Structure formats: C-alpha cells, structure tokens
Amino acid sequence: MNDFTQQVFAFVYQVPVGKVATYGDIAKLAGMPSHARQVGKILSNLPADTKLPWYRIVNSQGKISLQGERGDYQRQQLAAEGILLSAHGSISLRTYRIVTS
Numbered sequence: 001m002n003d004f005t006q007q008v009f010a011f012v013y014q015v016p017v018g019k020v021a022t023y024g025d026i027a028k029l030a031g032m033p034s035h036a037r038q039v040g041k042i043l044s045n046l047p048a049d050t051k052l053p054w055y056r057i058v059n060s061q062g063k064i065s066l067q068g069e070r071g072d073y074q075r076q077q078l079a080a081e082g083i084l085l086s087a088h089g090s091i092s093l094r095t096y097r098i099v100t101s
Helices: 003-013 023-029 036-044 068-080
Strands: none
Touching (some): 003 023, 003 036, 023 036
C-alpha cells in the first residue's frame, strides 16, 4: 500500500458521523489535490466488510456517484447518520461538508 492510499484511508476514517467530504477534499487533504478520481478508485476497491466509513465520501456536487446496491447502501448509511438527501439525491455540502482548510 502506497503513502497516498494510506493517507486516503486515514482521512476518510476521520470524517465524523453526520458529515461528508468530497473525493476532492480527501485528495487535497492527502496532499494530491488533483487526484479526486484516484480517491474514488481506492475506495471502490475496499472489501465489502470494511469498517472504513467510505459512504461519507460524495462527489463535488454533493451527490452519490454509486449505482445499485452500493449506492443504496450509501444512501441508507447517510440517512441513518441524519444526513438529508434532497428529492434529486443531493446532499447540502454547505450543511454537511467537513472543513478542509
């Protein structure tokens, strides 16, 4: 596992209950601000039984990028933490986003 991957895991782990971060936020915190897609790739390769709260990471529009069962799981987990999704499936980043700077 390389340093960037370790940093991604560390910062995802630190996103508190009831908050979200974007893929870009995590990339920025890990020191590689232009690597948001790489963050998504890293998280997509996690095992199904991971304890890492990957579901707190959303795209830059505050939307869930995943489809199917994983997208449904992410919506359920966020709702269970009190994070409201609009009728269009977006999350208010102004309300729920962590502060990264």
